[in-house]
Amino acid sequence: MNARKTKDLLYEHVAQIGKAVSSPKRLELLEILAQGEKTVEALAADASLSVKLASAHLKVLKAARLVEARRDGRNIAYRLSGPDVSALWVNLRTVAEEHLVELKLAMDGLFSAPEKLDAETRRSLMDKAKRGDVVVIDVRPATEYDSGHLPFARSMPVSELRQRLAELPAGKEIVAYCRGPFCMMSAEAVALLKEHGYRARKIADGTSEWLAAGLPLAKT
Amino acid sequence: MNARKTKDLLYEHVAQIGKAVSSPKRLELLEILAQGEKTVEALAADASLSVKLASAHLKVLKAARLVEARRDGRNIAYRLSGPDVSALWVNLRTVAEEHLVELKLAMDGLFSAPEKLDAETRRSLMDKAKRGDVVVIDVRPATEYDSGHLPFARSMPVSELRQRLAELPAGKEIVAYCRGPFCMMSAEAVALLKEHGYRARKIADGTSEWLAAGLPLAKT
DNA sequence: GCAATATTCTAATAATCGTTAGAATATGCG
DNA sequence: CGCATATTCTAACGATTATTAGAATATTGC
Numbered sequence: 001m002n003a004r005k006t007k008d009l010l011y012e013h014v015a016q017i018g019k020a021v022s023s024p025k026r027l028e029l030l031e032i033l034a035q036g037e038k039t040v041e042a043l044a045a046d047a048s049l050s051v052k053l054a055s056a057h058l059k060v061l062k063a064a065r066l067v068e069a070r071r072d073g074r075n076i077a078y079r080l081s082g083p084d085v086s087a088l089w090v091n092l093r094t095v096a097e098e099h100l101v102e103l104k105l106a107m108d109g110l111f112s113a114p115e116k117l118d119a120e121t122r123r124s125l126m127d128k129a130k131r132g133d134v135v136v137i138d139v140r141p142a143t144e145y146d147s148g149h150l151p152f153a154r155s156m157p158v159s160e161l162r163q164r165l166a167e168l169p170a171g172k173e174i175v176a177y178c179r180g181p182f183c184m185m186s187a188e189a190v191a192l193l194k195e196h197g198y199r200a201r202k203i204a205d206g207t208s209e210w211l212a213a214g215l216p217l218a219k220t
Numbered sequence: 221m222n223a224r225k226t227k228d229l230l231y232e233h234v235a236q237i238g239k240a241v242s243s244p245k246r247l248e249l250l251e252i253l254a255q256g257e258k259t260v261e262a263l264a265a266d267a268s269l270s271v272k273l274a275s276a277h278l279k280v281l282k283a284a285r286l287v288e289a290r291r292d293g294r295n296i297a298y299r300l301s302g303p304d305v306s307a308l309w310v311n312l313r314t315v316a317e318e319h320l321v322e323l324k325l326a327m328d329g330l331f332s333a334p335e336k337l338d339a340e341t342r343r344s345l346m347d348k349a350k351r352g353d354v355v356v357i358d359v360r361p362a363t364e365y366d367s368g369h370l371p372f373a374r375s376m377p378v379s380e381l382r383q384r385l386a387e388l389p390a391g392k393e394i395v396a397y398c399r400g401p402f403c404m405m406s407a408e409a410v411a412l413l414k415e416h417g418y419r420a421r422k423i424a425d426g427t428s429e430w431l432a433a434g435l436p437l438a439k440t
Numbered sequence: 441g442c443a444a445t446a447t448t449c450t451a452a453t454a455a456t457c458g459t460t461a462g463a464a465t466a467t468g469c470g
Numbered sequence: 471c472g473c474a475t476a477t478t479c480t481a482a483c484g485a486t487t488a489t490t491a492g493a494a495t496a497t498t499g500c
Contacts, residue, residue, distance in 0.1 A: 003404060004268055006330055010402045011244035013323040014316040018242035023488080024231035027238065040447065048224055053489065055448060060487095065319035074446060074498050084315050091311045095304050096234040099285035103233040110226055182230045184223060243458080260477065273459065275478060280457095294468055294476060 020064035021092060025049060026057050033067060034086040034208045035140060035179055036147030037079040086208040093181070107181070114181055114204040122205070122213060125175065126151060134173045139189040148207050148217040150177065158185045161192055173199045180206035240284035241312060245269060246277045253287060254306040254428045255360060255399055256367030257299040306428040313401070327401070334401055334424040342425070342433060345395065346371060354393045359409040368427050368437040370397065378405045381412055393419045400426035 021027060028047045032038060038046070044054035058078055061067040066088075068081050080086055096103050117125070129136045129152035137156040138145045145155035156164060158178075168174060174193055178185035186202035193200035207217055241247060248267045252258065258266070264274035278298055281287040286308075288301050300306055316323050337345070348354045349372035357376040358365045365375040376384060378398075388394060394413055398405035406422035413420035427437055 006326075007248070007402060007404075008244060009326055010323065011247045013320055013326065014247055014313050015242055015244040016320065017312055017316045018238060018247065019487095022235055022238035022242040024228060024235040025488090027231045027234055028227070050490080051447075052491085055446095056488080059448080065321075066315075071497080074444090074496095076447060081319050084311075084318060088311055088315050091304075091308055092237055093234050095286075095308050096237045098304060099301050100233055100236065101285075103230065106226075106229055106233065182227060184227075239457095245458090270460080271477075272461085275476095276458080279478080291467080294466090294474095296477060 016064050017066070017088075020061055020066055021088070023057065023060075025053075026061055027089065027092070029054070029057055029061065030066065030080070030085065030089050031179060031182065031208075033078060033080050034089060035144040035206075037070075037077045039072070039075040039077050041075065043078065083211060087212050090180075090208050090212040097181075114186065114202045116181075116204050117209075117213075119213065122210070122215060125203070126215075129153070129175075132172075134175050135168060136175045136177070137168075137189070139176050139178050139185045144179075146220065148219055150205070150207065150210055151216065151218040153177070153218075156189075158189045158192075161189055165193075165196055168193075168198065170198075173201070176200060176202045177205055178202075180204065180209055236284050237286070237308075240281055240286055241308070243277065243280075245273075246281055247309065247312070249274070249277055249281065250286065250300070250305065250309050251399060251402065251428070253298060253300050254309060255364040255426075257290075257297045259292070259295040259297050261295065263298065303431060307432050310400075310428050310432040317401075334406065334422045336401075336424050337429075337433075339433065342430070342435060345423070346435075349373070349395075352392075354395050355388060356395045356397070357388075357409070359396050359398050359405045364399075366440060368439055370425075370427065370430055371436065371438040373397070373438075376409075378409045378412075381409055385413075385416055388413075388418065390418070393421070396420060396422045397425055398422075400424065400429055 021030070025047060029043055032043060032046045040051055040055055040058065043049075043058070044051045047054065049057070058067060058069075062069060062078075065081055066085050067078050070077050070079070097107070115121075125134070125136070128134045136150060136153040138149045138153045139156055139158040139161065141157050141159070142155050145153075145157075149155070156167070174190075176186040176189045176193070178189075181204040183206065190200045190202045205213075211217060241250070245267060249263055252263060252266045260271055260275055260278065263269075263278070264271045267274060269277070278287060278289070282289060282298075285301055286305050287298050290297050290299070317327070335341075345354070345356070349356045356370060356373040358369045358373045359376055359378040359381065361377050361379070362375050365373075365377075369375070376387070396406040396409045396413070398409075401424040403426065410420045410422045425433075431437060
């Protein structure tokens with residue numbers, strides 16, 4: 001067989017993965033799916049898509065084997081086909097953050113830049129959370145918390161935060177996280193907390209970033 | 221500003237990286253560039269492209285900031301914008317190898333599968349090479365060897381191998397590597413070596429895979 | 441078995457991408 | 471200064487892709 005054709009075929013296959021991650025909406029779907037299994041309807045709502053269009057994009061992701069589908073009652077639930085897929089998403093986004101000046105500028109302008117963590121900061125944050133010096137809150141919806149969260153974090157969905165403020169200790173620093181650096185839930189939470197006199201900050205990490213850093217998640 | 225539009229913009233930027241890696245030819249160019257800086261002409265030849273088409277693809281990669289251009293005399297030399305870009309290539313290919321059955325089959329069928337290394341095997345290979353129990357040869361062109369190679373490896377380009385067979389010790393096992401699992405130079409080298417009575421095998425790692433595994437390269 | 445409903449398939453359009461050829465640009469060398 | 475040469479730009483095409491609406495499918499719950 002022709003060596004040239006052979007190589008073309010190999011790159012063609014990898015490019016299929018590339019094509020799957022070449023659409024902004026599919027990237028958003030991947031990020032959402034990295035938070036746990038979801039139905040088409042839920043995915044469409046989260047990504048602001050029509051169900052039809054979400055389905056079409058999911059089909060592409062499925063053809064590239066980045067996601068898997070499972071029937072659950074009368075719904076179909078999608079999930080990532082593996083942790084390496086969420087690592088790929090983090091990798092792509094990190095390269096973009098590192099090299100694309102446009103993206104850097106866009107992020108600087110938007111939300112007051114969330115704190116980027118390195119290996120050292122991550123460990124020290126966990127130590128402080130373990131000792132109770134800070135309270136780490138996961139402001140994503142409860143189902144996402146349930147399918148995996150940062151160790152020592154407690155679930156405090158941003159939608160319920162206002163009613164549940166009393167649960168948070170007054171003196172301690174609150175550290176909020178959500179789906180990652182593109183997610184605005186933690187920013188919203190921090191704004192609300194500060195408004196009520198709390199000392200609060202947000203971090204850029206979500207569970208995918210945490211995993212990509214080689215750290216373990218907790219379940220429940 | 222509208223939160224939805226903001227998010228769309230962020231994903232759009234990351235998708236630009238995705239688009240850049242959604243073409244087989246661009247992936248091949250990235251892999252070649254991961255071996256070191258090259259001129260447009262050399263890239264076009266290596267990737268079996270017309271110079272015009274290579275230039276067009278390089279333009280896309282440059283727009284996505286995955287590569288940088290530099291004028292060198294009357295040529296223009298391209299290089300990757302950072303080691304994270306070659307890590308992205310490895311990441312993409314690994315996800316494809318892991319999940320795409322089509323690719324697995326294609327690779328099985330082609331060359332007798334190159335040996336995939338894990339952390340343990342890599343270290344033990346280096347130990348043996350250091351002690352001189354095996355001879356690790358880099359069969360890529362010399363310029364690629366010069367811009368970074370596996371520790372303890374010696375340069376033995378596949379094009380010169382036949383003339384230089386005498387340089388290789390007769391009794392010892394020869395381990396050949398080239399640009400990575402898609403590259404056929406090491407397979408060609410191993411075939412030639414076996415033909416001449418050497419005990420030879422190839423490994424799937426190239427320098428990108430080595431780096432991605434967190435190991436250091438040597439520079440001459 | 442039947443109706444309700446979530447999801448996917450089909451078809452169609454507009455926009456984008458890969459590829460090619462020809463013109464244009466810019467640099468180094470005489 | 472101008473020629474030779476490497477590279478990019480422009481224009482054009484045919485082939486894909488995103489998106490939408492309407493039809494079809496499959497499974498649950500009765």
